[in-house]
Amino acid sequence: MTSILGQILWLYMYGVLLAIVSISIYGVVVRPHILKKIIALTILADTANTFMIFIGYRLGATVPPILTTLNPSPSDIATFVSSAVDPVPQCLVITAIVINMAVTALLIFLSIQAYRLYRTLHVKELSRLRG
Amino acid sequence: MASTIVLFVLTLVSVALGATAFTPSLDLRPLAEFYLENCLNQFNKDLWAASPEAVTSMLWDYRGLDTVYETTVFFLAIIGSVAAFRFGEAFLRSYEESKRKQRREEGLSLIVKVITRLTFVLIVALSIAIALHGHLTPGGGFQAGSIFAVAPLLAIAAFSRRFVEEFGLTKNTCLAIRTTGLITIALIALIPLLSIALGFTGVFIIQNQPKPWALQPSFPGFPVYLGPIWLAGTLILFNVAEFLTVASGFTLLFILLSLPEDFFRRLMGK
Numbered sequence: 491m492t493s494i495l496g497q498i499l500w501l502y503m504y505g506v507l508l509a510i511v512s513i514s515i516y517g518v519v520v521r522p523h524i525l526k527k528i529i530a531l532t533i534l535a536d537t538a539n540t541f542m543i544f545i546g547y548r549l550g551a552t553v554p555p556i557l558t559t560l561n562p563s564p565s566d567i568a569t570f571v572s573s574a575v576d577p578v579p580q581c582l583v584i585t586a587i588v589i590n591m592a593v594t595a596l597l598i599f600l601s602i603q604a605y606r607l608y609r610t611l612h613v614k615e616l617s618r619l620r621g
Numbered sequence: 622m623a624s625t626i627v628l629f630v631l632t633l634v635s636v637a638l639g640a641t642a643f644t645p646s647l648d649l650r651p652l653a654e655f656y657l658e659n660c661l662n663q664f665n666k667d668l669w670a671a672s673p674e675a676v677t678s679m680l681w682d683y684r685g686l687d688t689v690y691e692t693t694v695f696f697l698a699i700i701g702s703v704a705a706f707r708f709g710e711a712f713l714r715s716y717e718e719s720k721r722k723q724r725r726e727e728g729l730s731l732i733v734k735v736i737t738r739l740t741f742v743l744i745v746a747l748s749i750a751i752a753l754h755g756h757l758t759p760g761g762g763f764q765a766g767s768i769f770a771v772a773p774l775l776a777i778a779a780f781s782r783r784f785v786e787e788f789g790l791t792k793n794t795c796l797a798i799r800t801t802g803l804i805t806i807a808l809i810a811l812i813p814l815l816s817i818a819l820g821f822t823g824v825f826i827i828q829n830q831p832k833p834w835a836l837q838p839s840f841p842g843f844p845v846y847l848g849p850i851w852l853a854g855t856l857i858l859f860n861v862a863e864f865l866t867v868a869s870g871f872t873l874l875f876i877l878l879s880l881p882e883d884f885f886r887r888l889m890g891k
Binding site: 511512515516519520541548549550555556557558559560561562564567570571574576577578580581584585587588589591592593596598600602603606 | 625628629632636646648649652653654656657658660661662663664673674675679680684687688691694695699701702705706758761763764851867870871874877878889
């Protein structure tokens with residue numbers, strides 16, 4: 491079923507996501523500015539979400555996991571089960587997106603407050619300000 | 622530097638190993654198959670969620686407890702942000718009073734203002750439609766709330782913070798709406814447990830539909846439809862409450878972010 495082109499595209503997508511993960515981990519760990527760390531963290535979270543949706547794909551799936559009728563017959567349900575994509579990763583991702591937004595907002599608020607108090611967001615200089 | 626590289630390689634290896642097991646296949650995982658089969662299976666109502674939308678029925682029924690705790694995380698994040706930016710209403714009023722004289726005409730140009738007036742109504746209408754149809758079509762409380770929060774953000778950018786506050790969306794109103802939404806979610810989740818007092822058995826937290834293994838009298842469940850309107854039990858109630866929570870929570874954050882820096886400097890006595 492999987493053609494060679496399909497497998498190449500799969501590996502390409504996988505490689506792109508891994509590359510973005512590595513860049514964002516570099517941003518979180520190495521960059522000294524807190525704002526850049528936050529940006530890298532959101533990229534990391536979004537990549538993880540894309541990755542989850544990516545592995546939830548099903549070959550030959552044609553419909554989203556939504557029944558189009560409120561009165562389905564057994565054959566409707568059988569067609570639905572045989573043609574819908576996996577709903578579990580989508581459900582996990584929608585939870586992760588909202589938490590990611592809320593946590594990003596909290597981080598931004600805390601870093602604005604830190605900037606007001608210390609006039610810097612550089613982690614080396616922030617760590618020097620003790621007490 | 623060496624430790625950074627080690628951390629880097631370890632993370633990449635773990636991510637890569639975790640993903641190698643999953644390649645696209647023709648078959649679903651058994652768990653996903655169960656959800657797709659049961660979400661609106663009217664011939665076997667033992668495990669159904671009464672919603673044609675598999676994702677929403679998982680989010681608020683099968684994995685409902687997970688979503689309630691996720692809402693708790695959301696609550697804590699917003700409360701933390703508000704606590705970091707805390708100030709008294711009287712202080713803000715006296716600040717506004719002192720700045721009134723030097724205030725010039727506010728906001729962007731007339732074109733932007735007219736377009737914003739139009740899109741404001743459209744965005745709010747769209748978000749309400751998504752929240753009310755969350756159990757029938759893609760979307761739900763989270764998505765609708767995030768869409769709604771764009772409208773005050775646009776209004777703050779095009780007009781000013783005072784324009785949004787004249788609409789009634791002040792800091793305290795947003796906090797009140799958000800608390801109402803959270804209390805509604807908690808109440809709907811606890812109603813099955815509270816029904817033990819009425820003598821019902823076989824209930825559990827965040828129960829939507831009645832379960833066949835419960836002894837009589839079993840919990841009757843929430844209404845699936847009201848005349849021609851499909852309600853899907855708790856799902857529409859949860860979606861609307863979550864819409865209120867998320868929409869007012871993000872609006873609150875945007876209002877706080879749009880307060881002038883000068884105000885906070887004066888607040889901290891600098």
